[in-house]
Amino acid sequence: MNAPPKAIAGASTFVDDRIGAGNFLKRNLRKIFPDHWSFLLGEIALYSFVILLLTGTFLTFWFKPGMAEVTYTGNYAPLYGVKMSEAYASALNISFDVRGGLLMRQIHHWAALLFVGGMTVHMLRIFFTGAYRKPRELNWIIGILLLSLALLEGLTGYSLPDDLLSGAGLRITQGVAQSIPIVGTYVSFFLFGGEYPGHDVISRFYSIHILLIPGILLALVSAHMILMWVQKHTQMPGKNRTDKNVVGAPFYPAFMIKSGAFFLFTFGVIALLGTFAQINPIWLFGPYTPADISAGSQPDWYMGFLEGALRLMPSWEINFLDHTVTFSVLIPALVPLGLVMTGLALYPFLEQWVTGDRREHHIADRPRNNPHRTAIGISGMTFYGILWLLGANDELSANFHLDLYSTTWFGRFAIFIGPAIAYWITYRMCIGLQRKDAEVLSHGVESGVIKRMPNGQYIEVHTPPAEDIAEHIRGKQEIPMLESAEDGEGIPPKGARSALGRLRLKMSQAYGTDRVPLTDGHHEEGHEEEHAGVGAGDRKELH
C-alpha cells in the first residue's frame, strides 16, 4: 500500500485540521511495548472490567432494586406463588424469563471473580519485580485504591439479588458495621435506613454498585492507563535493555492486535465459565429471611480472608463505663485488611527510606535478586492465604473429616508462625537461585558431553550459557545501601546517631547486602582449563 485509503485519509485530515491529532499519533503510533507473559496479568483485570460494564448494563435493563414484597409469578415453578422482594423476583426473571439473561448473569459474576483475581496477581507481579519503584509509586497507589474499591464493588453487587445467601453476607456486613466503636450503631442505621434489614439497603447498594463505584473505578483505571502510557512500561532485564530504553514491539500494528486478541481470549474464557460452570444459582437458595441460613455459606473468594479472620478470632469483648468494644469483630474486620492494604501502599516509600535509593527504575527486578523483598511478599501471601483457607474451614472439616475446632486452633497459631517460616524459606530459596545464576555465568551449563582426558580422567564439558539467558542474569542490579562508614574519628554519619537511625542503617545493610555477587561471566583463560569449559571459539564448533 502506497497511501492510506481515501476514507481514512479524509477523516484523519478532518480531525487533524481541528484538534491536531497528528502530533499525538506521530509520537505514539509506534510506541514500544516490552513483552513478557507476566505483563498480561493486569490486562486480564482490565478486560474483565470492560466485560463487567457490558454485562452489568444488560442486567440493569431488567433488575428492579426494590425490597417491596411481591408474589412470584414467573417461569420458575418451584418458587411460584412465594412471597419475596422485588429484587429477588427480578433476578429470577433475568435467569428464567429473559433469553441470555442467565448467561449474562453468570458471565457478570465470573468476570467479577476474575477482575479481582487479575488485579491481585497483577499486583503481586508488580510487587515481586519491584515495578512500583520510582517513578511509578503513584500508579501503585492508584492500583491499591482500585483493589480496595473492587472489594467494595463486589460486596455491594453480591448483596443485590436478595436471596438467602446474599442476605447472610449482608447480615455479617451489618454486624461488623454495628460493632464499630462510638459511631457503629449510627453507621448501621444510616446505611440500612433504620433497623436491619429495613427497606432501603438494596436500592442504596444498587446506586453505589452501578453508579458511584464504577464511576470512580473508571476514572482511576483511566488514570492508571495514562500513567502507564506516559511513564512507559517496565521491562525484564535482557540484552540491550537498560534503564534508559524500551525494547519490544510497536503499538501499531502488533501490540494493538495482540491486545485485542487477549481481550477476546479473556472474554471467551469467561463466556465458557459462564456457560458451563454454574455460579450463584440464586433460585436454589430461596428468598432472604433473617431467620434462616444454609450451612456452608461461603462468600466470593476475595472476601474469604475476612471471613477466615472472623472465624479465627477468640471471643474478646470488653465493657467499660456502660460501653462495649467487641474486639472479636473489630480486630478481624479491620486489622488484616488494614495491614495488607496499608503495608502495600507504604512499601515503596519504606523501601526508599531503607535503601536511600532515589533513582528511577525501569528494569524489573527478578524476585530472587531482592531476597528480603520477595520474602516479605511471600510472608504477606502466607498470612493472607492462611486466613483465606480458614475462611472455608467448615468445608475443609466436612470434606477431609477434620475436627472443626482443631482447624480453628491450627489457624490461630499458623497465622503467626506460617509467615515467619515462609519468610525464612523464601529467603533461602532466593539465595539458592542466585547461587545457581552465578554458577551458570561462571561455569557455564552442562552440555551432556563427557570427555576423556589424556590422563584417563572423565569430565563433563560445560558450555557458556545462551546469550539471552546470560544477559537476563547479568541484568541483576545491586540494591543501594545507606552510607554507614564512620569518619576518621569514629563518629557515625549524621543519620545514624539516633536509635531510629541505627535501626534504619541495620535494616539497610540487611536489605541491600548482596550475598551472591555475580562474577563476570566471560570465561577467563585459567578458568577454562580448570573446568574444562569450552571457550567462545569452541562453541561455534558445536553448531
Next chain:
Amino acid sequence: MTEQNEYPESGRVRARVIGTPPADAPIVDTDPIHAPEGVPGVIPQDPVKARKAERLVALLFLVTFLAGAGFIASYVIFQVGTIDKTAASNFALGGTLALALLALAAGLTVWVRQIMPKYNLVQERHDMRSDDGTREYVKETFVQGADESGFVKHRLLRRTLLLAAAPLGLAPLVLLKDLGPLPGTALRHTVWGEPTKDGKPRRLVVEGSGQPIRAADFNSPGGILSVVPEGYEEDLNALAKATLILLKFRPEELKSGTNLNWTHDGIVAYSKICTHVGCPAALYEQTTHHILCPCHQSTFDAADGARVVFGPAARPLPQLPIGIDEEGYLVAKSDFKVPVGPSFWERGDAEAEARENAS
C-alpha cells in the same frame, strides 16, 4: 565433526540442555536466518510460512462467522422458562459466543505471530522530571500569579473566602442525615415485649407454618424448632431480632446457666440471632446440646444458658422468658432482658445490669 553430528543417520536429536540454545532454531528475536532487511529490529516472516498461516487465520475467522451466526440462531430457536429449557438456551448461547470469541482471538494471535514481522525495536526513555529551566519558569510564574491575584496581600479577602467555603463543604454531609432515623433504644427491644392487640401475651408460632405451639404437644427432647412471634411472621425487621430457637430438655439435663423461671416444663427459648455478627445460629447437635452458628462457628451450650463454648461470639444467646396462656399455648412472658444480636457501642454490660435488677 562435532559431538552433535555424531548420529545423523538415526535422526537422533540431543535433548536441549536448559540454558543452551536449541539445536535447530535460534531463540532470540535477532534471527540470523532471516537477517534484518530494511528497518533494523523489524524481522519479516518467511513468506511461505506466512501464506500457510493466512489459511489458518481465514479458517478461524470463518469459525467465528459460523459461531456468531449460530448465536443469533440460538436466540431465536431456544426459548427459556423451565430449568431444562433455560439450561439448553444457556448452553447454546454461551457455547456459540465462547467459540466465536475464542476463534477470533486465536485468528488474531496467529496473524500477529506468524504473518506480522517479529519486532525488536528500541525506544529511548527520558527522565520523568522536567528540566531545571522549566521548573524555574513554573515557579516564577506561580509566584507572579499569586502576587497579581492579591490573594497574599489582601488578608480580609483570603480569610472571608475560607470562611465562606466551610459551610458549603459541610452541606453535603448534613444532607445525609435523613438516610436513617437515630438508633435510640431500638436495639434493646424486640416485639416480644409488645402485647398483642387484645392485650394478651404474644404467642410463639412455628416459623413457616405459623402454628401456635401447645406446650404439652412440644415433646421432642433433642429437637430444635425455629420460632417467630405471632403477628410478625413476615416482618423481616421484627424477625431479625425476635426469631427464637425452642428446645425441650429433661429436667436433669439443664444446668445452672439456664434460668429455670424462664422455662416451661423443660422447654427453653433462646434468641436465634448469633451474638457475634447476627447470623441465625441454626445448627444443633443433639448429643452435646451444642448450638452452632454456621457463619463463624460460634458454639453455644443450650443446656447451660447458651453460654459460649467455642468461637468468636463473646456472649451467650439471650434467653426469652416463656410460659403458657390459658389455652396451653407457649407465650412470651416478657421481652428479652438483654439486647439480642451483635454487640454495639452503647450496649454496655447488659447482662450484669439484668442480674442486678433481678436480685
